[in-house]
Every structure is written in structure tokens, then in C-alpha cells.
Amino acid sequence: MKFWFKRILISIVVVFLVALVGIAIFLLTFDPNAYKNKLEEIVYNRYQRTLSIKGDIELSLFPRIGLSLQGVSLSDRNSTDTFASVDSARFAVAIWPLMFDRFVVDHVAVTGFKAWLIRDENGEYNFRDLIEHRPASADVAVSLPGASAANSATTQLVQPTVPPVAARQMPVVLGNRTATGTDFQIDIAGLDLKNGEIHLFDKITGSVARVTQLNVNTGRMTFDQAFDVALTGKLLGDFPVADAKIEGQAVVKFNPDQQTYSAQKINVLVNGSIGDLQAKSASLRGNLAYSAYSEMFSASNVEFLVQGELGGDRPIKNLETSLVVPQLKIDRSQAELQVEKLAYRAKGDLPDESFDIAFDAPSLSVSPEAAKGEPVSGTVKLRGSNKTLGVALTLSGLGGDAKRLSLRELKIDGGLKQGDRLVQLKMTSPAHWDRFEDKGALSAMKGDVRIEDAALPGGSFEIPFIGSLQADLVKDELVSEINAVVSSSKLDFRVKATQLKDPKVAFDLTADRLDFNTIFPPVAAKPAPPAAPADGAKPAEPAAKPAADKAAEKAAPTRATTIDLEFLDSVDIIGNIAVGEVKVRELVAKQFTAALRAVDGNLLISGLKADLYEGKLDGKLTANSRNALQADLSLTSVAMGPLLQAWDQQSRLSGLGTVKVKVAAEGSTLPALKAGLMGTVQVRLRDGSVRGINVSQTLREVRAVVRNMFSGQLPDVATQFDRERSTEFSSLNADVEFNHGQGTVKTLNLISPVLRISQGTPASLDIVNNQLDLIINVRVANTATTQDGKELADLRNVAIPIRISGPFDKLGYQVQWKEISNQAIKDAVQDGLLDLLSNKAGNLDQPLFPDSPTPPAPKKPMDPVKSIGDALKGLLGK
Template sequence: MKKWFKRIVIGTAALALVAVVGAALFLLTFDPNTYARKLEEAVLEKYQRVLTIEGDVELSLFPRIGLTLTGVSLSEPDSEATFASVDRARVAVAIWPLLSNSLVIDNVMVEGFGVNIVRNEQGQLNFQDLLDDPADAPAVDAQADSKTEDAASHVAASGSERVRRSTMQIDIAGLDLRQGEIAFVDQASGTHVKLANLAALAGRVTFRQPFDFSLTGRLEGDAPHTDADLTANAVLMLDPDAMKYAVQKLDVQVTGALGRATAEPLSLRGNLTYDAVVRAFRIGSGELAFRGQVETGEGLLEQVESGLSVPAAEFDLSSLMLSGDKLTARAKGQRAAESFEFALDLPKYALGLGEIRDTAATARFRLFGAGRTLDAQLDLAPIQGEKGIFKSDSLSMDATLEQQGRKVGIALVSPAQFEAAETHFSLPGLTGQVVLEADDASLTIPLDANLQIKGKAEELALDLAAVLEPAPAPIPVAEAASDAATGETAAEVPEPAKPAPVIEGPGRTAELKATLSKWSAKPAFDVNLKAGRLDLDRLLPFAVAFAASEVAQLQPEENAKATEDEAAGSAEVPAAGTDAEPAAEQPAASPAAAAQDKDAQQPEKPRTVYAGKVQLAVQQLIFQGQQIDDISAQATLRPDDLQVSRFGLRAYGSALTGKLSLGGTGAEPDQWHLTLQGKGLEMQPLLSHWAGFDYLSGAAELQLDLRGQGLEPAYWLNTLSGKARLRMPDGKLHGIDLGELARLDDLLQRKGVLSTGDGVARLTEFKALDAALTFDSGIGTIDRLTFSHAAVTFRNSSGRLDLPAGTLDLTTTARLNNVSISTGGVKTSVRRLDVPLRISGPWSGLNYQVQWQGLAEGALKGALAPLLQGLLPGSEPAAPDAAATQAEPAASAPGSARQRVEELGKALKGLFGK
């Protein structure tokens, strides 16, 4: 017995000695760096990546297996660029638990690690090759449906098999990650951001036991600009046996600049569970909230508070379906003087790439402040569909805009359909109405339309028909009431304005057909509008009022200053018929000065990027009380170039035709060229409506060839150039009787000023008028003026028409025929007399003044000789000039020479105003 015991002890000691010696020999001879080189070769062969371990691999076996690595890096596939790197990593594993199939790690420490993630233009990530395993990759049939019950059963069965194979138990005492950096570059979108100063800590990590996890870092980037702090805390649980992984009590906070947004902060909270057996994520108490400000193209959104709430939802990876019972989104904030609110509710939803079930939605947007309120609501009936074709029985929208006591309401409803493959959205039966309310009147416009939007083909088509109903008569104002107790009459109430007469004409249906295509590259559109009758006076008053109120709110100081300047300018204009000398002419602005003032005067206009064609046909148009018939136009619009090849209309008794161009190659985008011609144009209603005066009547032939720049009258009037011609075979000048020029006796009493006014007697019926003007910088120079009257004919005319100032300065010679002159009892007549005449002043009150100085030095000097001889004592009248003058003796001559001399002095004084 002792012998066997002795042998056992000796054997055991020998084995121990061998083990110790073997371990010693192993430690003395084992070189882990040799295996590191083999690992580098294996990675290069399998992944075509370069694994580099710069430092020596440190290995310890007792009392724990410890491994320390320094200077480890992994390159991109077939590239020298670094994908991931670690400055230093250390892990220590307990030896004895390995004998019981358990992995106990005392500590894991990684310091100075970095990862560069790149997504190329095709959407592939630079680490995709590390995840793909060709041996395990399933064959994919592009024509097969990925969502079948057999596939789900196969996933469940494979998951159960994995549960049976997983027997290793892991216990990590702690995880410490320091000084990390993760960079992300998206080559398709140009995004370049990184998570720097990354640090992560985890408590004791054990399967099926929750443990704490925390992470901190800083988000940085240039595209978009990012500079924010990141903190995250959660409770994690790993259960590989059941293939379930959970993130509980997740709390992520991001504070700082995130592109155009500044978060104060952006937070994410909730619970997330992943079940690998059924391949589904489950979300509980999910909440995404943002507070801060956002920069937009329309301005800065301040005090923004938004949130997305998901009480319970599930995302199935097998069918790529997101489903839940409730989803809500809320947002509110402020922009300038306006506040906004947004709300979205999905009571129940099931959203997938190829299938949508029982998903209804309600959305509402409100904008209020700055004197206006916008309230819009959209209701979508449950959507049903599969294989990428989705339908809803009803999509309705109700919107109301109120401003300055005026209201616009829109109510639309239509079935809706969407085809995902072609991104085709359609509203095949869109019906509704637009209600306009302004002051005491309202207008209802029923609509019927068909809208088609094909996103993949980039095509939009709209067919719309609108019935323009007349507005009802204004609400009558109550008559003045009498107080029975006091017998006093209440304050007088003004009579209601008479409603505008209803103009009978063509039907009130307007049809619009519009298409838009290639909006991502070279947008092109085609618009065709046909209408029987358009009454813009009933359609546009509210819009003009809205625009006027906004301008008044945005530019109160500018409007007030403009009013003061206008009042000051009108006060400086002398009244017609006064002796005030005309103001000295200001030199016209030079082209160089006008070019310098261009930017200051002309507001900047955004340049269009669309190109297309427009066809217009309107039988009757009512605008500012005027009726325009038979409007037709064809236009082509290209970037910075509008060409109206031809247009025609009937207005003011004439058929007008012409062409219009705006912009063009090498031209400013707001430079225009207009040609217009028409015959039989009634001048009095035309001038009364557009110029504010009506003292010229008759039918005229008008020809215009004008160029200008700018769309605002305050600017294009100063840049107007070109030619204009007006010809009238006959007509009338109202408010002036040019026949008074032939009655010099009366002119002597008024010092040569012709009477003007609205009297019936003050009327000049002329036989012909022909005027030609050349415009430059808004100033029209009179090239030719022919005026023919029974007693007066204009000759040698010159002058200028100042459109920006609204004034006329014309100097002409009025030739008079058979003029009678009598004074001191002596009469004489002049067969032809040229009278210098100046017509000047504002258009609303022209001043007609005879230039006596030129008259005295000219033809009148010879006409006075017989008159003077008749006044001198003892003299005989001179023989009259058959072509010029003829004197007649007075019926009763003065009684004495002294009286005749006095009469002569009075005559000369009255004639020349001295």
C-alpha cells in the first residue's frame, strides 16, 4: 500500500515538475508577436485590408491571462487609408472559470481608439465586407416576395437552434473606453461629422442581468456645421440564450449647434428591445423632444418646442413594417412677430415599404400674429394597400386665412392614390370651393380638378375648372332713426354705396390646364387658361388689401416719407393761369448717373429657373371698372427671358396687338421691350382711367415702340426710352377754347392767358392731330406736332413731356386767320398772324400762355401801323396790305388830338401789359 502511495506521489511530483518546466519553457520560448504577424497575413488574405500591430504584444498567464496591444490599426480595403485604430488596449481573463465554460473578464480598457465610417455615392458602407459572410449568405431571388409565413417560421426555427448552441457564459467586471473618435463621411450628401472625446463606461456585464452604461462625447463637423455636447445613459441587458437585447431607461441629451438648428437640448428617451428570434424591435414610452431655434430660408424660428411621442410600437425586420396604436407629433415656435403651431396624430398605423394597413392621419397648422391668422387642417381617411399601391377614400383639406377683416377659405376633398414604384400621387376627383370675404361682400368659387404628380418621371398635370359666381350686393345700412322721447334725430348714416352693375357677357367658367416636368434638372411648364369672363374687380380686392396691409406694416416709415415728399412736390407746382414763371429746368440725369442709382431705386428681383409656354384666351376681362374683350396671348418663358410673341385684345373701342419681351440674352432680367399698335382708340376713357385727366376725346391711331427696365412704375418711368406716335383725324380738347387766340381784344384784358375750365363753351374741335415723340430716361422730346383747327394751326412746335414728373412744356407757333383788332374806336384785321404760345404745367392743369414779346416783335408790329395812324390827328389811314392788314375808320373819332394820344397809350399798355 505504501509502495503504491509512494509511486503516486512521485508521479504527481514528476508531472508537476514537468508542468512547471514546460510552462517555464513556454514562457521563455513563446513569442506572441509571431502569431500577430500570422494574424496580419490572414486579414490581408481574407479582407484585403492591412492589419498593423506596431507595438509588442504583451501576454501574461498567471494569475490571469492578460493581453496588451499597442498601436493597432486596420486599413480600408485595397487602400492605405485607416479605417480603425487603437492606441492601447488591455484585457485580463480569469483562468479557472474557463474550465467551466465561463468567460470572466476582470477588466477591459481601450484608450485612444478611432473609427472612420464612409458611405459612398452608391450608398455602400466601408465596413460592409467585414459583416458579410459568403458562406452564410442566403441566396436572394429578386422576384420572390420576402414577406411570407414560411420565411418567418424558418427564422424562428433557426433562432431556436442558436439557443441550443449558445452555452458560453460571460462576466465582465468593467468596461472603460477613453479618448475615442468616430468620424462619418457621406460622399453622396457631403456630410462630414465626427464624435470626438468619446468616453464610455459600463458596470458589471453579465448575461440576463441589467447593467448601467454611460457615454459622453462631442459632436463636431463642417458639413453641416456641428458643435454640440452629447451625453447618454441607459440600463442594458443581454440575453444571448433567448436572443433578446434590451435598452431600458434610455436618456440621450444633445446640446449645441446641429446644422441650422441650435438645440437647448435635443433629447431622446424611452425603452428599446430587440428580439432576434422574430427579428423585431419594440419601442416603449418613446419620446423625441427638441427645444431651441432653427434657421430657415424664410427667417429665424425662435422658441421652438417640438416633440414626437410613440407610446408603443414595433418594427418588424422581416417585413420592414412599423406598426403601433398611437403616434403624435407637436411643434410650436415663433418667427418674427408671428407664432406657429403644428400637430400630427396617427390613431393607428401599420407602415411598410410595400404595404400600409388601416393608417389614418390628421394634421393641423396654425400661424397667427402680425395682423393675420392662418388655420389649415388635413384629414386622411384610413389608407389601405399592398405591393406599393396605396389608396384612401378621402383626403380633405380646410384652410382659412384672415387678415385686416378679410377672409379667404378653401375646402377641398378628393380620393387619393399613391403608387410607390413610380412615386405617382393622384387626386382624381378633387372638388371643393374657395370663399372670399371682404368687408360686407363675399364670393364663392366652386372648383373641380384633377391632379396628377409623377415623381419618378418628374411630371405634374393639373386640370381645373372654376365657376366664378357674382358677389352678392353689399349689406344695406340701416336708415337714420328718430328718438321718440327727445324728438332728436340720430346721427346721420351715409347712404350705402351702389353695387356695381352686373355686366352681362360670356359664361363665368374658367378652365386651367397646366403641366410641369423635369423640375430637378431643367424645369419646364405649359399653361393654358381659357375663360369666358373674369371679373378681377371682384376677385382681387382682398388680395390687394392683404398686400397693402403687409407693406404698410413692414415699411411704415418709408410710406410716411413718400407721402410727405409727394405733398411737398405737389405744393411746388404753380396753379394754371398764374403769372408765376416756370421753374428752371433741371438737367436730365445722365446715363452714368442713372446707372449709379439703379441699385438704389430698383428692388432686387429673384431670377426664375423655369422655362415653358403660356397660352391665354379670355373673352371678357373686368379690371378697375374697365372691360377688355377678346384677350389672347402666347408667351415663352426661359431663364431670365419672357417673350410674348403676340398678344391681342379689344379695349376702348379698338383692337390692340403687340409684342412684349422681358429680359433676354445679355440683358438685365427686368429689362423689357413693348411694341403696341391700334386704331380707333377712344382717348377720353383711356386717359381718364390711366392718366387721371380727360380733356382729349376722339378716336386715335396709336403706335408704341418702347423699352424700359423694372416693373415698378417709380423706376421704369425713369428708364423709359423709344418712340411713340399718336394720330387723330379729328377730336376735341375739353376745357380750353383755342379760338380765343383770334380774339386778341379779350386776351389783352387777361394778359394773354387763355381761360381753362369745364365750361361747355371752352371746347376746341380740331380737324387733325399728329404727334411723334422720342423718349429717353422717361423724358419725351416732341419730334413733330401737327394741330389743325378752323382758326388755329400749330407750327414749329418743340418741347418735352416729363413722365416721371407728370408735366408738359410745349412751345409752338399758333397761326391765326382773319384776326380782328380794335382799340380807341379804330378797327383793323389781320389775315394771318403767328402767335407764340407756351403750354406748360402738370397734366391735370395745363397753363396756356401767349408769349407777347415774340408777338410784338413779329407780325403784330406791321398790323399796328394802320391802327396807330388812325389814332393820330390829321392823318389818313395808310393803304392796307392786302395780305396782312386792313384798317377801318371808327364810327366816331375822338374829339381832340389829346384824347387820341391817351387812347394810343392805353392801347399799347393793355396790349403789352406795361
């Protein structure tokens, strides 16, 4: 027994010495630079990439075997562009594991690593070929020098059948014995990467970013065994702009053979700006795992938290958002989904409101056999200075299986509180979704819309509805039909959307009757100012406002309503509208129809027709995304009095006739649209009246002033519009032309039984400042047939100009005596009438002749009354 033990021991020692001598001879005669060209050739033949090693490969033996490289770079596939480069790298190899067919790298130190990662227009990354598993097209054998020195022992490297990163798959021939992939392993005891850079380019999104100051440290790295990873770096971005620090730790495990990857105990922290996000703190913690073969993703104890601010068109301050996932598993190969206690929260402050979002999925399980789970719920709350919006969503009764999911009830409960108005929506429906056919539906929608407002009749208003909605992603379409009851009237709405990624929408809306006052009640009119007290008494002083109310009035800015039609650039809509009766305020239109088309930033409402106050409305409206609006409308045989009375409750014009409007404007606010108004308005009326002024009565009052100019008491002459007065006409023709909000009356012809009225100069209509300045030339044409004509017989054929001016809501008028086109009457007026009228109009509270009951002496020694009488006689040819 001792003999055999001694022989075995001697044999082991001899084998060890031979091996040791062979290794020593191999290392002393091994020249690593002899393999630079061969290594570059292997890389090019396999990957069509150029490997370049500019410096010498240095071999060191003590204290351990190591290789040092300088200036290493690798190109992109079939390109001269650099994919990755290293300034210097050192590999230290453990000797003892080599005796057992294990290649253990004690330590890898890399300095100045750079990589350029690119995603092309097709979504392919430029490193895909390096990680793909594919068979080699040919084996490449490399004869190592020094074989004769080691008793003719030869070592061959045969090209691996998979990428060289999977080193355990690398067959290695040692003498006449082959170490298979399962025998030969590569371990890296640790990696130390300093001052690295990774450049990122995305040609689809245009994103350009880079990670600089990258430092990575790992524990022992080997396949299918977990190892620690710690990294730090700085993220810089050009588009979107980014400047953030990154720190992270994790326990990583990967197996290229099985294509499984996992990261446990993840702890990643980001501080800084990333695009519009200014992150005070963004962190990710938890465990993640992914299998490429089974397309299985799992997560456990995941917490994703963000605190900071978000910029952009709608900036968010005090942003806080979190996603907590205790358990999540998605296995596409097995059609399985499992969720446990998933919770999402977000809150923050928008410029004019704050928001709060919550979503909870307590337990969900979906498999090919069954689908079940607890109710999923979500809420959205928005709070502003004058409005509050809340929406609650609940999905309950999950059933079916992975092929076809069903919900017993999908419930939406929402409310909008704005001022004194509350709008509530309640809707429920069963739902289903076919996973393989990619289609589903809300099969029986049922609900109602309730509006509460003190301005509404009865204080509230309800719109019950039923309907359905179907979505088919294979056909790429969505179809919905809604049947509702509005103001005891039936309403049907059908809509179909196709090409859902960039939807094209077609709809039809039909209704028996729509009363917009029940949905949008008119704003209550402001109380009229108190009437002036009689007998010249001083009007009562208004009650003093509290100081707080005065301060609020002063602080409240007057804000013009903004008009923004940019959304027209992104919509494609076609539709038809037909309503039996439409009511807006007091305006009523019957048999209303219109066709709508919105595409490429343009909106056209054509075929606009309605029965309107004994007449017809016809025309079209256009608009575009630049806020340019146009109207081409005509009213035919319309009763103008009832129309204007219904529109603004101030019917100043009546008659039956035609109105044609062809105008255009551009602007983002109502004042801007007024200032840019261009176009024409034509009015042709018959058998009507103009309320506010009675021209015949005004002439009679003027005539009375002339007759009583020296009596000491002049009769009153009206100078303000009065609704109790009106001028009747048999025909009225008017043409107004607008240029940048300024209107000019080009034509004004009014014919009444006694009068003929035309426009004079000025004849302007300023809709920007709501002002009118118009001179009308009045002639008495018929003095025989009416009492008015007989009373005005002595003014026949005299052109009397009357100036109408002032704000639209407070018009006044004056006879322009100086402009009367007759020299005789001008002389008579100059002799004293203008002075008297000036005194009369200037101070009605003072007596006409305060110092004496007799008239003052005339300027000329003549009888003024006789002078005016003679002038009138001369004018009349008597």
C-alpha cells in the same frame, strides 16, 4: 464507491495540474510580437486594408493576463488614407473562462481613438466592407510557438468566415479538438474610451463635421445580450456650422449573426448650435429596434423634443417642436404598419407672424389582409399683424389593404383672413393609392372657394369647382383637371407635371369671362379735398385728428412693394390662356389669348392678343429672375378716350389711333423700375382732343390781356388744367424716349383746324417724380374758316410758346412772353405788358393799380396802347 470517487478526484486534480502547467509554459514562452506581421497580413488579405502596429505588444500576467498596444492604425480599403487609429489600448483577459472555451476580456481601455467616416458620391460608406457578412476566400493557419513545450500540443488560429468582430463565429483548434463558433465566445466586461474623435465627410451634401472629446463607457459587452452605454462628446461642424454638446445613455443589444440591433431606455441630450438650429434643448427618449434581415423597424414610448431658435432666410424664434410615438412598427418584409397615438406639435414666431402646427394619428393598422384606423387629422395656423391663415386636414375611412389603400374622404378646410377680407376653401374627395404600382388619385374632388369682402358686390363671392388629380410615380407625372364656375362663367383648368423631383409643368386655362374685380376689388379712392369756398371766404379748418391717429401716421413707414422673380430660376412652365372677356377695374378686353413659357430663369408671355376698345392689342412681355422686365406692345385702331377713362377714370386724351410701346426696366420695387425705365413710346391719333387746356381760348384770353392792359381790369387767364377745356385736333403724333426714368418728347405734332403745335425746349417727362415740363410752340395757321380763326387773325403765323409743367395730377401752363420770336412784339411787351402780367399773376387778390384809378406813367413818353398796336401791325405786315 469510495474507490471510484477517489480515482475520479485524483484524475481531475491531475488534469487540472497538467492544464495549469501547460498554460504556464505557454504564457512564459509566448511572444505576442511574433504575430504582428501575421496579423497585418491577415487583415490585408481579407479587407485590402493596411494594419500598422508601431509599438511593441506587451504581455502582462499579473494581476491578470493583459495585452497593451501603442500606435495602432487601419487604412481605408485599397488606400493609404487612415480609416481609424488608436494611441494606446489595453486588454485584460480573465483566466478562468479560458478553461471553458470562453474568451472574456475583463476590461478594454482605449485612449486617443480617431476615425474618419466618409460617404462617397455613390452613397457608399468607407466602413461597409467591415460589417458585411461574406464568406472567407481562404483559411489562414497560424502555428503558435511553444507547442513542443506543452507536450506537443498545438494551437491553430484559422481565419474566420466572417469579420473578426463576430468572435463567436471564430473556429479555434486546440490540440486535436475544435471549439466551434457556438462553443467559443468573447465577452468584454467593460469598455472605457477616452478622448476620442470621429470625423465625418459627406461628398454628396458637402457636409463636414467631427465629434471631439468623445468618452464612452459600457457595461459587459457580448453578443445578443443587453449592456449599458454612456457617452459624452462635442459636435463641431464646418458645413453646416455646428458647436454642440452631446450626452447620452442607452441599453444596447446587437446580434451580428441575425443582424438585429436595439437600443432601450434611450436618453440623449444635445445643447448648442447645429446648422441654423440654436438648440436650447434637444432630447430623444424611448426605445428603438431594427432588423436588417426583415427590414423591420419598431419604436415605443419615443419622445423627441426641441426648444430653441432657427436661423436662415425665415428665422424662427421661440421654436418648440415635439414628436411623441407610443407605438410604431414598420415591417417591410411583411408589408405591415402599426401606429398608436402618434402626435406631432410645432410652434414658433416668424419675423412677421407666428405658426402652430398639430398632427395626430390615433390608431392605424395596415397589413396584407386589411387596412383600418381612426381618422388622421392635422392643422396649420399662421397669425400675422394683418392676416390669419388656418388649414385643417382630415383623412377618414381608411380601407383596402397593404397593396391598395383607400380613403373614404380626404377633407381640406382652410381660411385666410386679411384685413376685411376672408377667403375660405372647402374641398372633399375620396382617395386611393396603389403601393406596388406607385400611383393614386383624388378621384372626385368637390368644393368651393368663398370670398367675403365689403368691397365686393353683395359682400361675398363664391367659386364652386369639381375635378380630379392623378399621380403616377412610375411615369413620374401628375395630372389634374379642374372645372369651376366664376362669375356665372365656366372656367376649365388642366395641368400636367412631369419629372416631379424637378417638375416640368404644362397647363391650359380657358374661360368664358374673368372679372378680377370680384376676386380683387379695387381699392376705394381717397375722398377729394374740399372745394375752396366762393367769394374768397377762408376754407374751413379740417377737424383735428386725435393724437393717437397722428402718432400712428408718423410711425407707419411707407414701404414699397417688393418684386422678387428669383423663383423663375427653379421653374419650368409652359401654358396657354384663352379668355372670352377679361375685366380689370373698368378696363375690358375681349378674346384675350396668351402663351406663357418660363424656364432657366426667363419668362416669356408671347402671342398676347385681345380686342380692345374698337382696336387690337398685340405684343409680348418678358422677365427674368434678376427682375429685368421688357414690354413690346402695340395698340392698333384703339379708341383712346374710353381706354384711358376705363384705366384711370381721367381721360385727358381721346381719338382713334395707334400706340406702340417698347420699354425695359430692372428693379426690385416699383420706384426702382420707374427709375430704370428705358425705351420708346409712339402715339399716332386722329380726330381727337386733349382735355385740360384749350389753346385757342388761351390765345384769345392773352389777346384780351394785350388789348386791355391799361384799362385797370385785366381779364382772367387760365393757368391750370381744367377738364371743361379741351383742344380738338385732326391728328396728333408724339414720340417719347425714356432714359433711366427720364422721358424726352422727341416729336410732337398736333394739327387742328386753326392751330399747329410742336414741341419746344424743355420737353421732359419725369416719371420718377411724376413731373412734366414741356414747352409747346403754338401757331395760328387758319384764320378764315372758323370763328376762332377770325378772332385770332392778328396772331397768324406768330410762334407763341406755352409752358406746361407741374405734377401729373396738377398741371399748369403759362405763356412764355419773353420767348415770342418777334422783336417788335418783344419791345411792346417790354414796355409794360410783362409788369402788368407779373402783377396780375403774382397777386390776383390785389387791385392792378392800388394807388390810383389811372395807369402809372409809362417808362417812355409814348402811348403804350399805340406802341403795342403798331408792333402788332408791323408783325402782321400792315
